[in-house]
Amino acid sequence: MHVTIKRETDTPAYMQIFEQIRRQILSGELLSGFRLPPERKLAESLGVNRTTVVNAYRKLKAEGLIGSQVGRGTVVLSYPQEDLNSGTGNMQEPVWNQVFSQYSNGFDSCIVKDLLTLASRKDVISFATGIASPETGPIQALAGIEHEIVEKKNYRALLHTPTEGFSSLREAVCGLMQKRGVSCQWDETMLLSGSQQGIDLAARIMIDPGDVVVVEEPSFFPAVQAFKTMGARIMGIPIDDRGMRVDVLEQLLHRYRPKLIYTIPTFHNPSGTEMELERRRQLVELAYKYRVLIIEDDAYGDLCYEGRALPALKSLDHDGYVVYLSTFSKTVYSGLRLGWMVAHKEVVKKFAAAKQVMDLHSSSLSQWIVERFIASGGLDAHIPKVCREYRIKRDTMYDALSKYAPADLIWNRPRGGYYIWCKLPPGISAAKLISKAAERKVVFVPGSPFFSSGQGDDFLRLNFTFAPRKDVDEGVQRLCEAMKELLDNSDHQEIGPDLEINPIV
Amino acid sequence: MHVTIKRETDTPAYMQIFEQIRRQILSGELLSGFRLPPERKLAESLGVNRTTVVNAYRKLKAEGLIGSQVGRGTVVLSYPQEDLNSGTGNMQEPVWNQVFSQYSNGFDSCIVKDLLTLASRKDVISFATGIASPETGPIQALAGIEHEIVEKKNYRALLHTPTEGFSSLREAVCGLMQKRGVSCQWDETMLLSGSQQGIDLAARIMIDPGDVVVVEEPSFFPAVQAFKTMGARIMGIPIDDRGMRVDVLEQLLHRYRPKLIYTIPTFHNPSGTEMELERRRQLVELAYKYRVLIIEDDAYGDLCYEGRALPALKSLDHDGYVVYLSTFSKTVYSGLRLGWMVAHKEVVKKFAAAKQVMDLHSSSLSQWIVERFIASGGLDAHIPKVCREYRIKRDTMYDALSKYAPADLIWNRPRGGYYIWCKLPPGISAAKLISKAAERKVVFVPGSPFFSSGQGDDFLRLNFTFAPRKDVDEGVQRLCEAMKELLDNSDHQEIGPDLEINPIV
Incomplete structure (x- = not known):
């Protein structure tokens, strides 16, 4: 020795x-x-x-x-002589269920993935995806980039950026935030690889197993999944046509002391609702009172088709309790994978430390393209154009529903965002409607994945932004025919009283 | 009721x-x-x-x-009437240490971040970063993209891709893998937002708190950090000039039954060593025998400056025990944030499910640029050019060390990769050398962050790819002057016998 x-x-x-x-x-x-x-x-x-x-x-x-x-x-000491497989000659695959962690079991196979595969077929009319219309994309955002990068040798667009993003783009984000009523400094912002990354980071940075996370019921399920995989206990708060039921929330805050509240107050996904201003104020007050942070997912805040969107929760927060997330996926291009956050500096610092280990930083080229698009005034000019187009599509879908819907189908007319939310007539389920609709080559997302309680099979989320204008009416007609067929075939034995509170109609 | x-x-x-x-x-x-x-x-x-x-x-x-x-x-029951802060009038910031999760505490503030800030100053010669030389980047990879995207309306480059990446790019990755001796199918591959994401995914998907992860000592510290933040217990295996000490590994496998082995067998970071072929075979055999998965980080496998790189571990694995990671950051552009993995389909499936929650997919534009660059033969033509350039830089740095080094400085001459690894003369520490070198406007990374045991303060990692050719000699001269100054000032009282096993010289 x-x-x-x-x-x-x-x-x-x-x-x-x-x-x-x-x-x-x-x-x-x-x-x-x-x-x-x-x-x-x-x-x-x-x-x-x-x-x-x-x-x-x-x-x-x-x-x-x-x-x-x-x-x-x-x-x-000698080491324990356990039985080992002999090693040579008798190779085998790993025992896969022993290979993966507890955490990895959180990723359920999801019906939605299959739907999106179906939705990508050319002969299918898709109301399923939550994505922008390809033809409304601002292709001019790319005009001249090759000249600037290749000829002017602008390597900046291709090399590393700080984890938080280019500081000039962070400044530009502050400008965007003013339109949502928020004053912030560049060091309170960070670029993200899509706003989904912000949700995942929040889950990793803030959730210990057993922590309670409050979500709207229904809510954006990939967010709920991100919290669940970190071991969160999910509690749903119903929403009505004025947004989250803040009165129900306070009782829950008092009893369970949640770690986080995740909300989509503006043009909610899937239901399209807006939280009214008074409830926004109450929500921020409750966050202060119970010292619980709010994750505000504002992916759709810029997409208001009548008047102006209500101010972001973040604009009402002066003490750092709101973590604001948004994305360029809905207004520029989703394939750039670029979103952003605005939060207290302490939160940005923690998120950046975790992001550094996750992916170092977001694509420099995406950042550079978006920064240039904002600086040129292109984004400011583009958003009203997109809004005009989506307003027409929303109206087309709404009118088509009025024309073709069976009796007792209920739907809303959201002032902005991407989705119309429908409640099916009693006696038919969204699960059954999927296959009938698929026969007619039209797809949608059923309500149930959006509910943490497993309810929601009597709801549909219909996206009106993706399908070409000319297909919207046709798609709704096909969908309504599928509903009517199901209603005709229904022997009415299954129908019982349905007196539950409806999350949203 | x-x-x-x-x-x-x-x-x-x-x-x-x-x-x-x-x-x-x-x-x-x-x-x-x-x-x-x-x-x-x-x-x-x-x-x-x-x-x-x-x-x-x-x-x-x-x-x-x-x-x-x-x-x-x-x-x-009535709910418990606890003391609550009154809520209005007396707002305060959140109590930050109560906001963040256990997991978030894993992100230590890191000396390296400060070094990289210093390294980004224009008047400083940097041997610190692990990044490519900007002027060797294949700017031609971008030639014509604007025409194809804007004029030909190739929206594919801007919209969503599947989480695993474009299937055509996954096919192209199979072609690249053949050069590393690996035969694989497209569905055994997945695109990543940089290979760091692959490491982070491996940690999340495979590590439960308390699991043992074996790493080389020294090793790439962001990988070690990713495993630690998931609660892994890290065990270091020393390396010598033939790579990881596989003889030491077997004893450890027997005693501790690790969950994962993380290794950089080819042009190791930080030490530049290659694991010899016999040890590669032994390592894969051990993985089979003890049923432990290997994460092979092959970021530098294409960058061989003399002869050919040894085959990847993955090429020796026929049973799915090796998860192979690599990146386009070292050969194309780091700012594209694009890497890839090759693994058994079961592993790819799990990684994709987790990646979907993390960032949905990697930048479509980056994928499209790289796919086009590969398909045009551009990447194949580019790699030998980069290798020629880096070989010259490696030789310049090696020769400069021969010219200027103080007695008892030891360094190696790696056959590929990005780094020369130096052992300081007894009596001076890398920590002290940092400030002396900074005075002379030259930076490097000290050895200690690469060691999980806190050792390594007598080592330096010198990157030879980033600094312009003309600065390499000058930078080494400045660095060696700083060493000599420290040696002159040393009162020799601190010097004791140093008989420890050197991980690598």
Whole structure:
């Protein structure tokens, strides 16, 4: 056995002793049965305190590497001779359920993935996806980029950025936030690889297993899934046509002291509702009172088709309780994978530290394109154009529903966002409607994934932004025919009283 | 109290009862003291089994919402009247240390971040970063993209891709893998937002708190940090000039049954070493024998300056035990944030499910640029050019060290990759050298962050790819002057015997 102590390092002497002996045991230099020198003796020879050696031996014992034997002192132990598979000749795949972590079990296979696969077929009219219409994309955002990058050798667009993003783009984000009523500084912002990353970061940075997270019922299910995978206990608050039922929330805050409230106050996904101003004020007050942070998901705040959107929750928050998330996916291009957050500096700092380990930073090229598009005034000019187009599509879908809907179908007319939310007539379920609709080549997302309680099978989310204008009327007609067929075939035996509170109609 | 049972949903009847009563209590419809109907009576009126109501009441009791009172039956409880801060008038910031999760504490502030800030100053010669030289970037990869996207309306580059990436790019990745000796199918690959994301995903998908992860000592510290933040116990295996000490590894595998082995077998970061072929074979055999997965980080495999790189571990694995990660950051542009993985389909499936929640997918534009660059033969033509340039830089740095180094400085001459690894003369520490070097406007990364044991302060990692050719000699001269100054000032009292195993010289 050979041990030396280095004085000029930060490693404590006991750790140095521990590591050297451990290494010699594991490498086979010290065989099982080897007698270690008594603690006092080794301490003397190394010129250290006896406690130092005692601590090193204790750590070796804790790892099962050495042990005390009567009459022999401290010896190297043999390692347990367990049965091992022989290793050669008989290879096999890993046992997959032993390979993956607890956390990984949170990712359920999701009906929505199959729907999106179906929705990508060319002959299918899709009301399923939550994505922008390809033809309304601001292709001019890319005009001239090649000249600037290739000819002017603008390597900035291709090299690393800080984890938080280009500081010039963070400044530009502050400008965007003013339109949502928010005053912020560049160091209170951070660019994200889509706003989904912001939700995932919030879950990782803020949730310990067992923490309660409050969500609207229904809510954007990938957010709920992100919180669940970190071990959160999800509690749903119903919404009505004025947004989250803040009166119900207070009782829950008092009883359960949640860690986070996740909300989409503006043009809610899936229901299209807006939280009214008074409830927004109450919500922020409650956050202060119960000292609970709010994640405000504002993906749709810029997409208001009548008048102006209500101010963001973040604009009402002066003490750092709201973490604001938004994205360029709905107004520029989703494939750029670029979103942003605005929060208290302490939160930005923590999020950046975690993001650095996750993906270092978001695509520099995406950041550069978006920054240039904002600076040129392109984004400001583009948003009203998109709103005009989506307003027409919303009206087309709304009118088509009025024309074709069976009796007892209920739907809303959201002032902005991407979705019309429908409640099916009693007696038909969204699950059954999916296959009938698929036969007619039209797809939608059923309500149930949006409910944490497993309810919602009597709801549909219809996206009106993706399908070409000319297909919207046709798609709604096909969908309504599918409903009518189901209603005609229904023997009415299944229909019972339905007196539950409706989250939204 | 009003409760109804819906038959046509998946929600069990007891959950329906529980949720309806809970909602009514929280919304204040049922006040504290309200007497719930006896279980039998409610069961009869709803037409359900008594056990159903018993289970609903039990769940309400567990949440502290109702309780049994002698002589009164089951009643709604008042909620605990705790002290609350008054809420208005006296706003305060959140108590930040209560806001963040256990997990978030894993992100230590890191000396390296400050170094990189220093390194980004124009008047400083940087050997610190692990990034490509801006002027060797393949700017031609972008030539013509605007024409193809804007004029040909190629929206594909701007819209969503599947989480795993464009299937055509996944096919192209299979072609790249053949050069590393690996045969794979497109569905065994996935695009990543940089290879760092692959490491983070591996940590999340495979590590439960307390799991042992084996890493080389030294190793790439952001990887170690990703494993630590998921609660892994890190065990370091020393390396020598033939790579990881596989003999030491087997003892450790037997004793501790690790969950993962993380290795950079080819042009190791930070030490530049290559794992010899025999050890690669042994390592894969050990993975089979002990049924432990290997994460092979092959960021530098394409950057070989003499002869050919050894085959990837993945090429020796026929049973799905190796998860291979690589990146386009070192050969194309780091700002594109694009890497890839190759693994057994089961692993790809799990990684994709987790990636979907993290960032949906990697930048479509980055994917499209890289796919086009590969398909045009651009990448194949570019890699030899980069290798020629970096070989010259490596030789320049090596020669400069030979010219200027103080006695007893030891360094290596790696056959590929990005780094020369130096061991300082006894008596000077890398921590002290940082400030002396900074005075002379040259920066490097000290060895200690790469060691999980806190050792390594006698090592330096010198990157030779980033600094312009003309600065490499000058930078090494300045660095060696700083060493000499420290050696002259050293009173030699600190110098003790140094007989520890050197991980690598």
